Amino acid sequence: MIxxxxxxxxxxxESFLIEGISESECRSIFLDxxxxxxxxxxxxxxxxxxxxxxxxxxxxxxxTEVMAQGLQQxxxxxxxxxxxxxxxx
Numbered sequence: 502m503i504x505x506x507x508x509x510x511x512x513x514x515e516s517f518l519i520e521g522i523s524e525s526e527c528r529s530i531f532l533d534x535x536x537x538x539x540x541x542x543x544x545x546x547x548x549x550x551x552x553x554x555x556x557x558x559x560x561x562x563x564x565t566e567v568m569a570q571g572l573q574q575x576x577x578x579x580x581x582x583x584x585x586x587x588x589x590x
Contacts, residue, residue: 507547510537516564517555524563531567548572 552568
C-alpha cells in the first residue's frame with residue numbers, strides 16, 4: 502500500500518470504508534488527521550486536495566460533509582488576547 506503524504510496515517514481513506522459511520526465519528530477522525538499532519542504542511546491545501554480526491558466518489562458520505570465544512574471554516578488564527586498581550590507598567 503502506498504502512503505499518501507496528505508493522509509499519513511490513512512485516517513481519511515479508512516473513514517470512507519467504515520460502513521454506517523456517523524458525522525460525529527468523522528469529526529473525531531478529522532481532528533486526529535489534522536493533528537497528525539507533519540509540521541509545515543499546508544493543512545488548507547491538504548484538505549482541499551483530499552476533498553477533491555474523495556468528494557466525487559463519496560458525495561453523500563459524512564466525511565465528505567465534514568471536509569467541506571472544514572474548507573469553509575479554515576481561517577488564519579487571530580490573536581484574541583491573553584496574558585502576553587497585556588503590558589506591564
